Amino acid sequence: MIGAVLLAIIFGAGLYFKRTIGLRNALSLGYWTSRAKGHEFYNSDKLYFNRGNRDAKDLLLTIDDSPHRESMDLILKTLKEEKVPATFFVIGKRVKESPDLTRRILAEGHEIGNHTQDHIRLDTLTEKQVRNEILNCQTNVERATGHSMKFLRPPGMRFNPTVLKVVKEFGYITVGWNVGAKDFIPSLKDGHYDIAQIRAMKVSPEVITERVLKQVQSGSIVLLHDNPVTAQALKPMIEKLKAEGYTFRSTVEMLSKLPEPVNVVSNPPVRK
Numbered sequence: 001m002i003g004a005v006l007l008a009i010i011f012g013a014g015l016y017f018k019r020t021i022g023l024r025n026a027l028s029l030g031y032w033t034s035r036a037k038g039h040e041f042y043n044s045d046k047l048y049f050n051r052g053n054r055d056a057k058d059l060l061l062t063i064d065d066s067p068h069r070e071s072m073d074l075i076l077k078t079l080k081e082e083k084v085p086a087t088f089f090v091i092g093k094r095v096k097e098s099p100d101l102t103r104r105i106l107a108e109g110h111e112i113g114n115h116t117q118d119h120i121r122l123d124t125l126t127e128k129q130v131r132n133e134i135l136n137c138q139t140n141v142e143r144a145t146g147h148s149m150k151f152l153r154p155p156g157m158r159f160n161p162t163v164l165k166v167v168k169e170f171g172y173i174t175v176g177w178n179v180g181a182k183d184f185i186p187s188l189k190d191g192h193y194d195i196a197q198i199r200a201m202k203v204s205p206e207v208i209t210e211r212v213l214k215q216v217q218s219g220s221i222v223l224l225h226d227n228p229v230t231a232q233a234l235k236p237m238i239e240k241l242k243a244e245g246y247t248f249r250s251t252v253e254m255l256s257k258l259p260e261p262v263n264v265v266s267n268p269p270v271r272k
């Protein structure tokens, strides 16, 4: 009898955590430690934004590795039609190639974040190289748009204490993610995509949409990539998420709605 009650409690708790914070978090000591310190959403020591408020059915769409000529137009068109804001983490060398697209992101009301100059994993670099990777991307964005950036996402989400220290010195807030679509498709040297490779990876708009829908919770930060397949997935994905009652918010809005609000400006004009 006691065994059955215990089993029911464990099963019930399992179901509850699966729905609310996820089983992996529930079993992780690190998760409960950071939650106890009030760092579950935003770590003010590390300037690290981990997830949005659980009390609002809000989502943040982040799109990495922008701007890409073969997909950007469809992505921006879809976001405009759906009236959905997004945060684009741009690569400096792509910004230099397509300053017009970079300006368009801001002009259409979205946010731009720093995703480094060359998209090299920062935890493999020296402190000086890390500094240059961040600074060169920043310089290219400022030249293209006249605006600076407040948010940063390290390539592959790879960082170490040195990287976090440098990011903090620059004053950036690092933006993490909780929902991944596994939609990263490597582009060729000339910037084009190889259709055969995309087919071999078996990523389709349907698969990407399904992966996102399966994982989202209130306050999730969704990671997508700027490529032609994801561009096609965007419209059905947004429509299905809206039908489930989700509202899309910018990074600034998500931060301002935290239990302990953080108020920042995403892309202030460069001071002359």
Ligand SMILES: [Zn+2]
Residues within 6 Å of the ligand: 064, 065, 115, 119, 155, 156
């Ligand atoms: Zn990336």
